[in-house]
Amino acid sequence: MSAFDHRKALADIPHKPGVYQYWDVDDTLIYIGKAKDLRNRVGSYFNLDKQLNGKTRVLVSKIRKITFTIVDTEIDAWLLENSLIKKHQPRYNIMLKDDKTYPWIIIKREPFARVFWTRNMVKDGSTYFGPYASVGMMHTILDLIKETYPLRTCNLPLTPKNIDDGKFKVCLEYQIGNCKGPCQAYQTLEDYESNIEEIKDILNGKIGNVIRNVNQVIKTAVEQLNFEYAHQYQRKLLVLEKYQSKSTVVNSAITNIDVVSIASDERYAFVNYLKVMNGSIIQTQTIEIKKRLDESDEELLTIAITEFRTKFHSTSKEIIVPFEITLLDANLKFTVPKLGEKKKLLELSQKNVLFFKKEKLNQYEKLNPDLRIDRILTQMQKDLRLTQLPKHIECFDNSNFQGQYPVSAIVVFKDAKPSKKDYRHFNVKTVEGPNDFATMEEAVYRRYKRMLEEEDTLPQLIIIDGGKGQLSSALTSLKKLGIEKRVTVIGIAKRLEELYYPGDSYPLYLDKKSETLKVIQQLRDEAHRFGITFHRKKRDQGTLKTELEQIAGIGKTTADKLLRHFKSVKRIREAKEEELALVLNKAQVKTLLNYFEQNKSLN
Known part of the structure; x- marks a missing residue:
């Protein structure tokens, strides 16, 4: 075609x-x-x-x-x-990942309407409130309604004719005070309906209206000296005020608004929605969006807003958002709050979406550890402004003691994890005296000259443990080899965790909690540990060898023999008489053991 x-x-x-x-x-x-x-x-x-x-x-x-x-x-x-x-x-x-069926609270269309929850919406004229993404919130509201309003729970057909014909008798719910017995006309339909109207106000977030009405009933009952009736409503008032104190998060003057926020990465986006009525959050949900193309946060947010407003039947004219939305609609206002109560609501939404994102990604990464590696490397590439994913990172560190026994160490991380089989030590060959810069230049040059000769793959990122001086020395070696444009090299200064780039006057500072900085710190600490271990071994060998040469009957040749045979200072000190006898004659063994016994401070 x-x-x-x-x-x-x-x-x-x-x-x-x-x-x-x-x-x-x-x-x-x-x-x-x-x-x-x-x-x-x-x-x-x-x-x-x-x-x-x-x-x-x-x-x-x-x-x-x-x-x-x-x-x-x-x-x-x-x-x-x-x-x-x-x-x-x-x-x-994009794929909106939300395959749950959320529950609703229904006020059934029938005489003496029942109030209960359901997952199935039937178009029979009943009134539905929801859906409730938080089942716990839904049950809290139903418990409030049950505690405050005595409603029937039976499914009897309470038509006026059936009640007049005396077809029903009150049940245990009436006896224990949970129902006023409309089935035997002990409660009028008008009184029952007044309770239903108050329940609708509560479900719409207008609990303040209900509290004002209850206060008025109490006041009227007291004026009429009907103290028992006033006491019943006083108990109802306490329950309502307790619920209001828990549910009100901002000023009750904030009525009927939606709040949305987003957190995203390269593969997923998460969007949180809050529905606020009279200062109370009456609906909340966070959804996950799997990206298909390079969708912007604005595109994803507008799609999610449509989804939420359709699902929760929102009629709000104002939506609080974290950034400007270019969508034009005369009947809809997008607000990016800078301070005040609306800003608090946005921060609450953002806190929810970030927590949800963290939990979800942790779940995915436990099931597939490669996802964590990809995420960390992608974040490192972004934070460090790299042109390649840093799958292979190498870090250099120098050690010396008063200019003596200078060594360099290199540690290697592959896929953000130590690759210990690739660690290397360097005995400095061309540098005399304490010169960190020259030592770094030699180590870097020798490392990558050999890699080029053996046609090994170069790392994407080289980290130099040190400031501008060591970084400059490393860059000099890379230029000599002609690979300065094939790899990225940065220096990390120890005190303030400053990252330096060649040619940049000012350092880069990463968030102290960022995973990128944690990986760099781990590399730096591992290079220091690996280098100092080798340095101490070399220093101890040198110190002991000098001391051994000064013992009568040992000398330089015998000291070299001991180190070649036992490989380390620790093994020489811990060796038993019969083990030393494999290298020394009887007189030398006796002399050496006497020396160690008299100089235990060496151990």
């Missing part, structure tokens, strides 16, 4: 708001998008100068047909896109 002629297709697309659809060679719908200007948005996919990510380029390569639907406003395009994605679920659109 011939290549798709996007120019011809664009000529038929108008500069109007609407929804566009991409189809592949099999006439399968593969992507749905919205735009306030259809031609500009669709044309942007085919702009060669536009930086498209890999997934988007694959999508564009599969397009063989474009269809579109014009709408009146951008908000109409927003709603139409959401409904079409749900219906067709195209391969390259």
Whole structure:
């Protein structure tokens, strides 16, 4: 089949708001998008100068047909896109991961209406409140209603005729005070309905109205000296006020608003929703979105807002968001709060979404550890401004003692984990005296000269334990080898955890809690540990060898023999007489043992 002629297709697309659809060679719908200007948005996919990510380029390569639907406003395009994605679920659109059936609180359409929860919405004229993403919150509200209002729980058909005919008798619920016995006309329909209206106010978040009405009833009852009735309502008032104190999070003047926030990474986005009525949060939910293309946070947030407002039947005219939304709608106001009560609500939403994100990613990473590695490396690439994923990192550290026994050590991390088989030590050969810069230059040069000769793969990132001086020395060696542009090299200063780049006057500071800094610190600490261990071994060998040479009957040749045989200072000191006899004659063994006995401070 011939290549798709996007120019011809664009000529038929108008500069109007609407929804566009991409189809592949099999006439399968593969992507749905919205735009306030259809031609500009669709044309942007085919702009060669536009930086498209890999997934988007694959999508564009599969397009063989474009269809579109014009709408009146951008908000109409927003709603139409959401409904079409749900219906067709195209391969390259984001996937809203929310397959749960959430419960509702129902006020049944019947005489003396029952109030209970259900997961099935039936269009029978009943009133539904919800859905409730938090089942715990739903049961708390139902417990409040049960404790405050005596309602029937039976499913008897309490029609006026049935009650008048005396078909029913009160049950145990009446005897224990949970029901006022409407089945035998002990409670009027008018009194029952007044309770139902108050319950509707509570479910709509208007608990303040209910409290005011109850206060008025108490006041009237006291004036009429009906203290028993006043006492009953006083108990109801205490329950309502206790619930209100728990549910009110901001000023009750904030009525009927939605709050949304988002946290995302390269693969997933998480969006939290809060529904606020009269200062109380009456609905809350966090959803997960699996990205398909390189969708922006704004695109994902607008899709999630549509999902939430549809699911929770929101009629609010104001939505609190974490950043500016370009969606234009005269009937909808987007607010990015800077301070005050609305800012507190946004912060609460953000706290929820970040916690949800952390928990979800932890779950995924436990099931698939490679996800954690990819996430850490991707974050490192972003934080350190690298052109490649740092799958292979090497870190250098120098050690010496008053200019004596200088050594360098290199540790290697692969996939953000130590690769101990690749660790290396360097005995400094060309440097005399305490010169950290020259020592670093020699170690780096020898390391990568050998890697080039053996045609090993170079690391993506080299870390130098030290400030600008050591970093400059390392860069000198990389330039000599001609690989300074093939790898990234940075220095880390110990005191303030400053990261230095070649040529930059000012250091880079990472968040102290960032995983990137933790990996760098782990590399630095591991290089220091590995280097200092080798340095101490060499220093001890040198110190002991000098001392051994001064013992009558031992000398330089015998000291060298001991070190070659036992490999370490510790083993010489701990060796038994018969083990020493394998290297020394009887007189030398006796002399050495007497020396160690008299100089236990060496151990």
